[in-house]
Structure formats: C-alpha cells, structure tokens
Amino acid sequence: MQPLHDWIERLRAQLRLPLPGEEAQYRMAPSYRPKLSREEILSYNPRAGGVLVLLYPKSNELHIAFTKRKEYPGVHSGQMSFPGGKKEECDSSLTHTALREASEEIGIDISTVDILGTLSEVYIPPSNFLVLPTVGFTSLSVPFGKPNDEVDEIIEIPLSFFLKSESVCLQKEIRLFNGHKTVVPAYVYGSYVIWGATAIILSEFTYIAAQIAENR
Numbered sequence: 526m527q528p529l530h531d532w533i534e535r536l537r538a539q540l541r542l543p544l545p546g547e548e549a550q551y552r553m554a555p556s557y558r559p560k561l562s563r564e565e566i567l568s569y570n571p572r573a574g575g576v577l578v579l580l581y582p583k584s585n586e587l588h589i590a591f592t593k594r595k596e597y598p599g600v601h602s603g604q605m606s607f608p609g610g611k612k613e614e615c616d617s618s619l620t621h622t623a624l625r626e627a628s629e630e631i632g633i634d635i636s637t638v639d640i641l642g643t644l645s646e647v648y649i650p651p652s653n654f655l656v657l658p659t660v661g662f663t664s665l666s667v668p669f670g671k672p673n674d675e676v677d678e679i680i681e682i683p684l685s686f687f688l689k690s691e692s693v694c695l696q697k698e699i700r701l702f703n704g705h706k707t708v709v710p711a712y713v714y715g716s717y718v719i720w721g722a723t724a725i726i727l728s729e730f731t732y733i734a735a736q737i738a739e740n741r
Contacts, residue, residue: 529582533641533662535737540642540660549732550645553693553724555709559650566648571655575622576609578644578660578730579633581668586683590669591719592630593678605680605719607658607726608633619643619657631679632670637663644729649722658726682714687731688738 547560579590591605608627616622620643624635644658672679686692697711699720711720712727719727 529587532587532737533580533639535740536660536734537641539733539737540644544645545729545732546645549729550647550725551728552732553710553712553720553728555707555721557707561648566655569653571648571653573612573619573622574610574654574656575612575616575619575626576607576656576658576726577623577627577638578607578658578726579627579638579668580641580660580662580684581665583666583681584683586685588681588683589687590631591680591682591717591723592672592676593680593717595675595677603677604721604723605717606723609656609658611654620659623657623659624661629673630676631672633663633668634665634670637665637668639663644726644733647722647725656722656726658730660730680714680717682717684734686714687712687727688735 580587581590590608592608594604594606608630609623610626612619612622616625620640624638627633628635638661641660641662644660647656647658649656669679692712692714693710694713695710696708697713697718697720698706698708699711699718700706709720710724711718712724
C-alpha cells in the first residue's frame with residue numbers, strides 16, 4: 526500500500542467524487558434483496574441511522590473496526606456490523622450519529638477521528654433503517670475503550686483482507702434469527718461472517734479502495 530498519509534488523502538479525495546453506489550453495493554447483496562428506488566424506500570418511512578467505517582493503523586497496515594452484536598431476540602442478533610445506530614434528536618447529522626454511537630459502543634475518543642467523507646446510503650429492509658455510512662480515520666493504533674453492553678466483541682480486520690478476491694464467499698449458508706437458513710454473499714474472516722448491510726457497505730468501500738490502488 527502507498528504511504529499512509531498519501532493513501533488517506535487519496536481516499537478523502539475519492540469520497541468527494543460521485544460514488545459508485547448500487548453498482549458496487551449489489552456485488553455483495555443477497556439475491557432476494559429488492560431493488561427499490563429512493564421514493565419507494567421513503568414511502569416506508571424508514572428510521573434514519575449512521576454507522577462509522579473506522580480506519581486506523583495497526584501492525585504497519587490499516588485496519589477496520591467491527592462489532593459483533595450480542596445475542597438477542599431480534600433480526601440482527603449476533604451479527605457483525607459497523608459501530609452505529611439510530612439518529613437521536615441530539616444529533617446534528619448522521620455523521621454525528623455515527624460518532625456518538627461509536628463512542629458509546631466501542632469507546633473511541635471522537636476528537637481523534639478525522640472524517641474523510643461518506644458512502645452511499647443503504648436501506649435495511651428487516652429493520653426498516655436507512656443508513657448513511659461515514660468513513661473516518663484515527664492515527665491511534667489502539668483506539669478503543671470498553672465496549673458497551675450491546676457489543677459482544679470488537680473485531681479488528683486488516684483492510685488488505687477485503688481487497689483479496691478469495692475473501693469473498695458468494696454462496697455462504699447462514700442461519701437467520703428465526704432459525705431459517707439462506708445462502709448469501711459474505712466475507713469470511715476466520716470464524717466471523719460479514720453479510721447483509723455490512724457487506725454491502727464494505728463492497729462499495731473496497732471498490733473505492735481498489736480504484737485508489739489502481740491509480741497510484
């Protein structure tokens with residue numbers, strides 16, 4: 526990878542350009558996911574949410590922070606996700622939502638996070654959320670405090686892992702919260718399976734990251 530500062534600045538510049546959107550997102554979307562227009566999505570009166578794609582250096586390479594949710598009786602029980610959640614009245618923007626939730630969930634000091642830009646919105650049908658992903662960078666190699674009681678585990682994965690084609694499993698069988706099984710595209714990192722909205726967000730992000738590598 527290019528020198529860290531140079532790569533981060535290239536990413537910042539790339540995020541200011543038109544985003545690839547569904548072209549990149551749907552590479553990791555389940556086959557049963559409906560393609561809805563923005564007007565159709567808004568007709569469902571979705572809840573607004575924000576998540577943080579947090580980049581940071583560790584062991585001489587960039588990592589991305591994920592959370593593994595605790596088991597609970599709900600549609601996203603036990604899933605891998607980015608730190609984030611529902612927009613509250615106190616939030617001035619969805620980027621503020623992402624930072625506040627990340628502070629609560631994984632204990633980051635938001636004053637250390639450099640906001641690089643945002644990705645395309647993602648609609649999550651099972652929970653009726655319309656989520657805006659914010660991309661941030663911190664120079665801290667261990668940016669975390671104590672996770673809150675919603676988080677079972679903080680998982681740190683090198684960015685380079687997601688840029689390898691062999692990291693993608695297009696036919697991964699997973700068990701849904703209701704006990705049913707389905708087959709989805711997923712990133713498989715050891716025992717961790719990233720699918721659904723988190724994989725869709727990653728798909729667009731890695732598409733952009735690959736463009737930076739190609740244009741170096």
